[in-house]
Amino acid sequence: MADQRRTSKAANRRGPVESARSALRLVEIGLDLTLAAVLMVAVLIIGGEVLHEIVVGLQSGSIEAALKILDRVLLLFIIAELIYTLRISLARSQLILEPFLIIGLVAVVRRILIATAQVEQWLVAGREISPLLYELGALAGLVLSLAIALSLARKHSGRSSDYEAD
Structure with missing residues (x-):
């Protein structure tokens, strides 16, 4: 009987801790998904800018336009890597x-x-x-x-x- 009380007390002590961990994990997942959505919006905005710069760059034929396009494409790659990292983090629960x-x-x-x-x-x-x-x-x-x-x-x-x- 005393063993059952100790076991149930230990379970009760773990209960709030586990509940807090679960709540924090849900908050973390929510933040990760929000960040992923913001990054996707950034990809759409920057992607539109890249398309515009390609049209302008083809008309002007300048090196500056080509460098600006390359700069924006590399920025898109960075954002894509961040999204991929978030996806891995959500799947594996580790960084x-x-x-x-x-x-x-x-x-x-x-x-x-x-x-x-x-x-x-x-x-x-x-x-x-x-x-x-x-x-x-x-x-x-x-x-x-x-x-x-x-x-x-x-x-x-x-x-x-x-x-x-x-």
Whole structure:
């Protein structure tokens, strides 16, 4: 009888904790779904802008238009990776490191493209390009660091292609 009371008291103590965990999990899922919806709206807006820029770029034929299109497409890729990461998070109930490292790599490459275009513009304008060269050097170091981190994360997770399998 005493064992039953102890067991029921332990069950009652776990009850509120489990209820709180379930409630927090539902809140987390709700926030994830809301964020996914916001990201999808952003994809639609940016996608429309890309289509407009393609039309304008084809008419003008300028390098700036091509760089702007590439910049927006890379931004769409970043958002797509975020949506994929949310989907993995919802399916597995855990956070995976690789998608964030890939998002970081794409963001750095995006900034490198913008900075490279700025170097050309600054040279034409006769401005000093040293700050941009320092930034490009730092970005190159960041690409190397993120690539090493991605390689180590995949090596230590024991599944080098599990992320791509989906």
